[in-house]
Amino acid sequence: xxxxxxxxxxxxxxxxAGKGMELYKILKLSELSCSVAIIKNASxxxxxxxxxxxxxGDVDLDFDIIGYIDPGVTVNIIKNGVNKKIVELEPPxxxxxxxxxxxxxxxxxxxxxxxxxxxxxxxxxxxxxxxYCESKAK
Amino acid sequence: MRSLIxxxxxxxxxxxxxxxxxxxxIDNPEKYAHKCAGKKLATLFFEPSTRTRLSFEAAMYELGGxxxxxxxxxxxxxxxxxxxxxxxxxxxxxxxxxxxRHPKEGAPLVASMKSDVPIINAGDGGHNHPTQTLADLLTxxxxxxxxxxxTVGFCGDLxxxxxxxxxxxxxxxxxxxxxxxxxxxxxTVPDYLKKELLDKKNLDYIETTDLEAAMPELDILYMTRVxxxxxxxxxxxxxxxxxxxxxxxxxxxxxxxMRILHPLPRVNEISVAVxxxxxxxxFKQVLNxxxxxxxxxxxxxEVD
Numbered sequence: 001x002x003x004x005x006x007x008x009x010x011x012x013x014x015x016x017a018g019k020g021m022e023l024y025k026i027l028k029l030s031e032l033s034c035s036v037a038i039i040k041n042a043s044x045x046x047x048x049x050x051x052x053x054x055x056x057g058d059v060d061l062d063f064d065i066i067g068y069i070d071p072g073v074t075v076n077i078i079k080n081g082v083n084k085k086i087v088e089l090e091p092p093x094x095x096x097x098x099x100x101x102x103x104x105x106x107x108x109x110x111x112x113x114x115x116x117x118x119x120x121x122x123x124x125x126x127x128x129x130x131x132y133c134e135s136k137a138k
Numbered sequence: 139m140r141s142l143i144x145x146x147x148x149x150x151x152x153x154x155x156x157x158x159x160x161x162x163x164i165d166n167p168e169k170y171a172h173k174c175a176g177k178k179l180a181t182l183f184f185e186p187s188t189r190t191r192l193s194f195e196a197a198m199y200e201l202g203g204x205x206x207x208x209x210x211x212x213x214x215x216x217x218x219x220x221x222x223x224x225x226x227x228x229x230x231x232x233x234x235x236x237x238x239r240h241p242k243e244g245a246p247l248v249a250s251m252k253s254d255v256p257i258i259n260a261g262d263g264g265h266n267h268p269t270q271t272l273a274d275l276l277t278x279x280x281x282x283x284x285x286x287x288x289t290v291g292f293c294g295d296l297x298x299x300x301x302x303x304x305x306x307x308x309x310x311x312x313x314x315x316x317x318x319x320x321x322x323x324x325x326t327v328p329d330y331l332k333k334e335l336l337d338k339k340n341l342d343y344i345e346t347t348d349l350e351a352a353m354p355e356l357d358i359l360y361m362t363r364v365x366x367x368x369x370x371x372x373x374x375x376x377x378x379x380x381x382x383x384x385x386x387x388x389x390x391x392x393x394x395x396m397r398i399l400h401p402l403p404r405v406n407e408i409s410v411a412v413x414x415x416x417x418x419x420x421f422k423q424v425l426n427x428x429x430x431x432x433x434x435x436x437x438x439x440e441v442d
Contacts, residue, residue: 103243105241105242105243105263105265106244107242107243107247107248108244109242111221111222111223111248112221114248122334127330131244131247132244132247132248133243133244133263134243134265136330
């Protein structure tokens with residue numbers, strides 16, 4: 001299967017197989033006017049199978065969201081056909097309005113327009129907790 | 139400007155300093171009688187709590203300050219649907235410091251993000267209650283003189299008991315403190331606290347269901363109430379509420395200098411017959427709570 005190279009844009013590589021659509025939705029890539037390709041289950045020496053997303057256009061992506069959903073993703077930033085920058089993602093220290101706190105006793109359940117913020121409390125096990133009630137993200 | 143939301147917001151040095159101030163207040167009350175003259179404390183109690191509110195109010199009056207506020211959400215603008223953020227923005231125009239109790243976890247943190255004056259968390263649901271922990275620590279300090287090397291037993295509801303979680307966190311920072319966690323299997327300390335606090339710091343603790351067997355080794359026995367309001371299911375509450383009741387007979391094997399603490403109110407988990415035992419300290423805790431709240435108000439208002 002062939003998807004043409006892009007000259008200016010972003011390639012998200014080494015996405016765990018199956019996570020591609022999740023990233024597509026959460027990054028709201030459907031709202032972009034440029035071409036976006038999702039390759040599912042591409043073969044990978046390192047991972048066996050992987051997903052890839054190619055975005056043919058200059059866009060700002062929230063790397064923290066990508067790092068939260070799948071911290072193993074490699075972000076390739078392409079300028080004039082050259083791979084200018086490769087970003088190895090790590091789990092972000094905080095994520096804002098990506099996860100919703102499900103604890104009915106949490107202040108987020110009633111306070112108007114309060115951002116849902118989670119912080120990384122255990123890097124090894126990738127545990128995120130609500131900053132308000134300390135409930136674990138599910 | 140600083141607030142107190144979680145006991146772990148304070149370093150051990152700051153806790154020790156607050157305890158020292160409280161001890162000085164106890165010895166020299168007249169020295170502090172006018173320290174907060176002209177200052178106002180607002181007590182915003184969105185959930186009823188007579189003793190904590192009165193303790194804050196008594197603390198401010200004894201510092202020569204004034205108090206305003208409300209004692210349940212029905213008499214506040216919250217009943218009209220006002221947010222916590224808006225309420226504290228308004229109240230911080232009237233008061234120099236705010237003590238807030240709220241049924242929702244994290245409400246005082248939200249308040250501290252929006253307020254122009256210091257916020258003291260006076261209890262947020264089943265989450266944090268840092269000034270109760272300060273009262274517990276002052277009591278232990280006054281009774282034993284130190285924290286290092288103590289064996290501390292927690293008994294009752296260790297799952298929902300916020301005072302237990304806060305005191306565990308605070309004591310875990312002192313040296314060689316050992317914990318004995320006594321509860322029915324349904325009400326044990328949550329796994330995340332065991333993993334992220336006790337196991338991570340490699341602390342010495344055991345879990346048991348047998349209060350009497352644990353009794354001889356304890357320096358402190360921290361009793362807690364099985365709280366009806368923390369259960370979604372009434373049947374679970376009824377089944378577990380009488381799990382551990384402390385009686386004079388159960389104290390027969392306790393050390394003579396062991397001390398019994400309880401955050402109050404009690405229901406029936408400590409027999410009234412225990413009140414006359416010199417090891418019972420739960421009413422002293424109430425008094426200590428007022429002194430340490432005085433020390434905290436002084437610290438947060440940066441009054442010398």
